[in-house]
Amino acid sequence: MTDQKPLLEARQVFKGFFGNPVLKGVDIALHPGRVHALLGENGAGKSTLINLLSGALQPDSGTIAVDGKPVGRFSPAAARAAGIAVVQQELSLTADLSIAENIGLGAFPRRFGLIDYAELHRGVRNVCDMVGLTEPLDMPVADLALGRRQMVEIAKALFRRPRVLILDEPTSSLSAHEAGILARVIETLRDRGTALLYISHRLNEVQALCSHVTVLKDGGVTADQSLSGIDGEGLVRLMVGRETGDLFPPRAAANPGALRINVEGFSAGLVRDIGFSGRAGEIVGIGGLVGQGQEDLLLGLYGAIPARAAKAEVSGKPGLPAHVGSANAAGLVYVPADRKHEGLVLPHSIASNLILPSLGRLARNGFRDRGAETRLIAELAKRLTIKGDVARPVQALSGGNQQKVALAKWLPLDPSVLLLNDPTRGVDIETKREIYLMLRGFAAEGRLVIIASSDTPELVHLCDRVVVLREGRVAAELAGEAISEEAIVGAAMGVDRKGTAA
Amino acid sequence: MNAVKSIFRNPPLLTFVLVALVWLVAGLTLPGFGAYGHLRYLLELAAVIGIVAAGQTLVILMGGIDLSVGAVITVTAILLPLISPIWDPTGLVGIALALAIATGIGFLNGAGAAYLRVPPIIMTLAMATFLQGLLVVVAGGSAVTVSNPAVILLGQARPFGVPSGVLLWLVVSAVVLALIHRMPIGARFLAIGANPLAARLSGVSLTRNTLILYALSGFFAGLAGILVLGMNRQGYVGIGDPYLLTSIAAVVLGGSSILGGRGTYAGTIPGAILLVTTTALITVVNASPGWRSIMFGTLILALLLISGREARR
Numbered sequence: 001m002t003d004q005k006p007l008l009e010a011r012q013v014f015k016g017f018f019g020n021p022v023l024k025g026v027d028i029a030l031h032p033g034r035v036h037a038l039l040g041e042n043g044a045g046k047s048t049l050i051n052l053l054s055g056a057l058q059p060d061s062g063t064i065a066v067d068g069k070p071v072g073r074f075s076p077a078a079a080r081a082a083g084i085a086v087v088q089q090e091l092s093l094t095a096d097l098s099i100a101e102n103i104g105l106g107a108f109p110r111r112f113g114l115i116d117y118a119e120l121h122r123g124v125r126n127v128c129d130m131v132g133l134t135e136p137l138d139m140p141v142a143d144l145a146l147g148r149r150q151m152v153e154i155a156k157a158l159f160r161r162p163r164v165l166i167l168d169e170p171t172s173s174l175s176a177h178e179a180g181i182l183a184r185v186i187e188t189l190r191d192r193g194t195a196l197l198y199i200s201h202r203l204n205e206v207q208a209l210c211s212h213v214t215v216l217k218d219g220g221v222t223a224d225q226s227l228s229g230i231d232g233e234g235l236v237r238l239m240v241g242r243e244t245g246d247l248f249p250p251r252a253a254a255n256p257g258a259l260r261i262n263v264e265g266f267s268a269g270l271v272r273d274i275g276f277s278g279r280a281g282e283i284v285g286i287g288g289l290v291g292q293g294q295e296d297l298l299l300g301l302y303g304a305i306p307a308r309a310a311k312a313e314v315s316g317k318p319g320l321p322a323h324v325g326s327a328n329a330a331g332l333v334y335v336p337a338d339r340k341h342e343g344l345v346l347p348h349s350i351a352s353n354l355i356l357p358s359l360g361r362l363a364r365n366g367f368r369d370r371g372a373e374t375r376l377i378a379e380l381a382k383r384l385t386i387k388g389d390v391a392r393p394v395q396a397l398s399g400g401n402q403q404k405v406a407l408a409k410w411l412p413l414d415p416s417v418l419l420l421n422d423p424t425r426g427v428d429i430e431t432k433r434e435i436y437l438m439l440r441g442f443a444a445e446g447r448l449v450i451i452a453s454s455d456t457p458e459l460v461h462l463c464d465r466v467v468v469l470r471e472g473r474v475a476a477e478l479a480g481e482a483i484s485e486e487a488i489v490g491a492a493m494g495v496d497r498k499g500t501a502a
Numbered sequence: 503m504n505a506v507k508s509i510f511r512n513p514p515l516l517t518f519v520l521v522a523l524v525w526l527v528a529g530l531t532l533p534g535f536g537a538y539g540h541l542r543y544l545l546e547l548a549a550v551i552g553i554v555a556a557g558q559t560l561v562i563l564m565g566g567i568d569l570s571v572g573a574v575i576t577v578t579a580i581l582l583p584l585i586s587p588i589w590d591p592t593g594l595v596g597i598a599l600a601l602a603i604a605t606g607i608g609f610l611n612g613a614g615a616a617y618l619r620v621p622p623i624i625m626t627l628a629m630a631t632f633l634q635g636l637l638v639v640v641a642g643g644s645a646v647t648v649s650n651p652a653v654i655l656l657g658q659a660r661p662f663g664v665p666s667g668v669l670l671w672l673v674v675s676a677v678v679l680a681l682i683h684r685m686p687i688g689a690r691f692l693a694i695g696a697n698p699l700a701a702r703l704s705g706v707s708l709t710r711n712t713l714i715l716y717a718l719s720g721f722f723a724g725l726a727g728i729l730v731l732g733m734n735r736q737g738y739v740g741i742g743d744p745y746l747l748t749s750i751a752a753v754v755l756g757g758s759s760i761l762g763g764r765g766t767y768a769g770t771i772p773g774a775i776l777l778v779t780t781t782a783l784i785t786v787v788n789a790s791p792g793w794r795s796i797m798f799g800t801l802i803l804a805l806l807l808i809s810g811r812e813a814r815r
Contacts, residue, residue, distance in 0.1 A: 302703075304702070304703060324702060324703060324704075325705055325707055334703055336700075336703055341697070341699060342699050342700055342703055343700055343703070344697070344700055345693050345696045346696070346697065347696050347763060347764065348693065348696055352689065352692075352693070356689065356690075356693055356701070356706070357704050357705050359686035359689055360686050362686075363685070363686045366685060367680075367684050367685055368684055368686055409704070
């Protein structure tokens with residue numbers, strides 16, 4: 001199957017930014033009819049390699065070859081002409097344009113110089129059927145949930161009938177159902193002879209879909225081999241270069257303490273009239289398909305969006321927090337899923353981000369106490385193993401380290417309730433482990449951890465209790481032994497209500 | 503080489519160096535430019551711009567803009583002589599009243615932006631138009647002469663040879679720099695300017711900070727209005743108009759991002775001096791007012807290209 005010559009390859013490419021080498025002599029070859037996995041922790045150089053392969057960046061040295069022939073100056077236009085399409089991790093859709101317009105953008109069929117909408121809709125309908133997009137084609141993308149937008153992004157790549165398709169973490173915002181559709185699309189493309197490059201932090205997907213793997217570590221290739229006969233642990237070993245033990249820390253004996261949050265008849269955003277409670281020392285998971293109200297539940301409890309409840313008690317006081325300030329005062333903190341837009345002030349330094357919630361607390365006589373601030377920042381950076389100079393802008397950090405900053409900034413407040421929205425999305429496996437350990441630690445210290453997640457294994461292995469939301473209502477509440485991937489996915493899809501704890 | 507590079511990485515310093523160069527070259531080539539009296543006069547003019555731009559800097563750092571500063575200056579300059587009570591020999595009551603009015607106007611700007619969610623550019627522009635109309639109704643378009651002793655002292659006195667306006671500017675600079683760099687609220691403004699959503703979710707109150715900032719901008723514009731009144735001894739409709747664009751230009755010349763989130767008042771200070779110097783140089787050239795305006799606009803653009811370039815990312 002792979003004895004043909006590669007469609008797209010990189011030979012000994014080097015690339016550095018501002019004197020920091022990111023890729024140090026990397027080889028990769030994408031063959032037709034093969035799903036090639038690219039693994040590596042955040043900061044290993046995966047995104048840079050993708051940018052080189054798609055012409056967005058030029059290598060400092062080394063060559064990119066299409067059909068075995070080296071190309072001189074590879075540009076995004078040349079890459080498109082060569083049939084290379086990329087599904088980016090950061091969504092690149094225009095919110096105000098319709099689904100069809102987004103998919104066709106840059107490749108509109110023309111008629112007398114005008115866009116031929118009839119032709120466009122025919123082509124778009126075709127790719128939308130492939131990825132299971134049933135929404136009307138003239139619907140603005142802004143009206144779609146994040147997971148559906150990702151499917152539009154994938155359809156957009158398919159619309160160009162690529163010979164090489166690069167998928168950068170395509171499932172990070174997809175529900176299990178959508179991820180299944182994507183898997184079938186990938187298999188279809190593979191059988192048609194498309195060369196695929198698949199980047200994901202979810203190892204079970206990699207195992208299920210891919211037949212060959214390239215592993216990047218610190219800008220070099222540490223493995224380039226067939227995936228047959230390698231299990232999940234073997235993959236992890238390839239990535240981190242050593243035994244990792246279990247990804248999830250052992251579950252402590254469930255020993256919940258006082259009631260920290262108790263709401264009844266709670267409504268906020270998509271969430272309608274639900275009951276929810278959490279006790280000190282618990283890790284409560286919130287699951288469900290993407291966009292079923294998980295985020296609104298957290299934001300409503302945090303006072304960041306308007307919410308109301310028939311009965312509410314938060315941190316021992318009646319009533320919901322009216323705004324973020326009063327939620328913080330009550331010991332509630334929130335770590336958003338979209339750390340780039342909601343969690344961090346990207347252009348500002350790591351230090352400024354870490355200190356932001358503690359500014360007022362550390363001030364003396366209305367003036368900032370620089371000594372105390374520096375000490376606190378150093379302590380936080382050490383505690384969360386955030387390496388390097390804290391005066392760097394936080395956008396220079398890898399995704400995993402950014403997430404650590406977004407979490408670490410709350411620790412000085414000694415929060416009693418942590419609201420986390422998909423805290424491990426796009427985070428490398430080592431950092432995931434660190435975060436899981438930390439969350440377990442928080443629970444053991446008697447804090448309540450509420451975590452909304454799109455990663456089902458995370459809910460199963462980390463949480464003491466899982467609440468599954470469906471269309472803004474509680475579809476199931478699972479505890480202890482009843483928590484399983486089948487039960488969560490089943491409840492989320494609304495198919496099987498057996499096996500749910502009362 | 504490294505020293506040159508670090509100057510280019512530091513917009514406030516770059517603007518300072520630019521001012522020094524212009525003063526040096528102009529002092530050597532133009533007779534009378536380098537005289538102490540002339541430089542002192544330039545600083546006195548720069549003080550007004552610098553004080554207006556203090557509030558403007560704060561607002562811009564938070565990602566907003568205040569287009570009502572010119573109108574607030576005019577309002578203060580016209581109302582102060584009218585509301586200074588005769589029974590107060592010091593004139594301080596009149597100043598306090600005028601500053602309270604200016605701050606109140608700023609507060610209303612903030613309330614519109616924070617509660618009614620009116621974009622600041624619209625809110626402050628509407629406020630400016632409203633105030634100008636109000637002044638025509640109240641003052642009838644005629645100039646008012648000031649007799650308030652404190653205001654005249656502020657505009658005319660020169661303790662130790664330094665104009666008191668410049669001394670006032672020094673005090674304002676110290677306060678604003680401390681506010682931005684030494685107080686928690688300054689870090690909050692910057693966070694809001696760079697990413698309002700992340701700042702809000704981090705517990706920074708947008709409403710509270712917006713109200714404070716626009717009130718401060720009104721206050722500083724009022725202060726500048728009193729200074730201008732003292733220097734002119736007369737208030738008239740339109741007296742504050744030149745200070746709107748110059749206050750914004752001084753902020754941007756100083757390297758602060760017009761989009762918010764990055765910058766410092768330390769850049770606005772040389773920015774204000776640079777603007778005044780440029781105007782003075784154009785006046786020296788014998789040209790018609792039309793050509794002077796054209797040259798001034800061109801020069802501001804050119805200066806922005808030099809000092810704003812490196813700060814862009």
